Each structure stands twice: as C-alpha cells, then as structure tokens.
Amino acid sequence: MIVYEVNIKVREAVVDDYRAWLGDHIRELLTLPGFVSAEVFCVEPEQADGEHREMVVAYRLESHHALSDYLREHAPRMRAKASERFDGQLQIHRRILAPLVEMLRV
Secondary structure: OEEEEEEEEEEHHHHHHHHHHHHHHHHHHOOOOOEEEEEEEEOOOOOOOOOEEEEEEEEEEOOHHHHHHHHHHOHHHHHHHHHHHOOOOEEEEEEEEOOOOOOOOO
16 A cells, blocks of 8 residues: 655645635546545644645555556646646645555554
C-alpha cells in the first residue's frame, strides 16, 4: 500500500467552491485502477491567517506501479482541471509515503 498525499492551501474566497469540486475530483480518482481509498483532512492551524485554509488528501493506492501509472497516464489531465478552475487560488504540494513499519494497538 502506498499513500499519495496532496497538501492544498486554498484562498478563503474560493474554499467552499473548492471543497465541492474536490469531492467530485476524488470520486473520479477512485474510479481509476489502483486507487483504494481517500481521506480528506482539514489542517487546524495554530493561528488562522484569514486568507487561506489548508487541507490534506491522503489517497491509498495498491502499489508503486499503480501510482506510476496514474502519474503517467492520468495526472496531467486531472491536475489541469484544477488549474483551469482555480488558477492562482491554490498552492499544492504532493508527496509519496511508503510504509516502513505498521504498529497496531494490542
């Protein structure tokens, strides 16, 4: 299992519109091969800046191969949709998390 994490900083003026769009975007991604699930988190800042809100989307994929396929075959199109609709309103940072150790409560 791989986690593909997308950190998003959204201008407050478009946050409601972005959240609505994001739900549809995630549902579309979950139809692609290799995607297993997604979680959306709101970042709770120590101090609100009043201009931005931050969110994190954690996608779980079956494998590195599935992520590589997504990045090669689908990511440019999916990212373009966000850029066209929210040009200049978002800052996005992505990273890939590979499992090192899993610990469960006993």
